[in-house]
Amino acid sequence: MRLRSVSVGSEMAESVVEFAATEPWRTSDVPGTADRLMRLLPGLRGHRCDNGEGRTFAEELSDTELAHAFEHAALEVMALAGSPDTLRGETRWDFHADGRGVFRVRVAYDDDLVCLGALVLAERAVRAAVGGDEAHNLDVPQEVAALRALRRK
Ligand SMILES: [Zn+2]
Numbered sequence: 001m002r003l004r005s006v007s008v009g010s011e012m013a014e015s016v017v018e019f020a021a022t023e024p025w026r027t028s029d030v031p032g033t034a035d036r037l038m039r040l041l042p043g044l045r046g047h048r049c050d051n052g053e054g055r056t057f058a059e060e061l062s063d064t065e066l067a068h069a070f071e072h073a074a075l076e077v078m079a080l081a082g083s084p085d086t087l088r089g090e091t092r093w094d095f096h097a098d099g100r101g102v103f104r105v106r107v108a109y110d111d112d113l114v115c116l117g118a119l120v121l122a123e124r125a126v127r128a129a130v131g132g133d134e135a136h137n138l139d140v141p142q143e144v145a146a147l148r149a150l151r152r153k
Pocket of ligand 1: 049
């Protein structure tokens with residue numbers, strides 16, 4: 001998974017996230033991914049998610065797009081860094097228009113610098129969760145403290 005670009009609008013920031021053809025793009029593709037991400041960001045357990053099937057996000061996380069996991073991870077990191085925990089997001093894709101493996105993830109934000117930092121940290125967290133061992137090298141509380149220092153709002 002690669003965070004290709006971020007466009008910051010007046011209320012939402014849109015990330016373009018892409019996956020190579022050989023890469024996994026669902027949490028269920030690599031066993032343990034959901035558990036590892038939940039350990040990195042335990043607050044994900046309390047997330048709401050409109051998935052149209054009435055599942056909690058914790059249930060949803062076991063088999064969903066990694067881009068969708070990235071969306072929730074970014075929102076969780078922003079909440080940890082002092083943003084309102086009511087911020088919303090959405091993950092969409094149109095492989096016909098954008099190319100196969102390309103997702104568009106939109107998140108609301110309050111502070112643009114915190115948002116950009118949260119998106120980068122969320123990308124690292126998802127990659128670590130998929131990759132397994134790398135998860136040990138990611139110190140989320142330390143990274144979140146650095147994000148808080150960027151806050152201007
Ligand atoms: Zn969701």
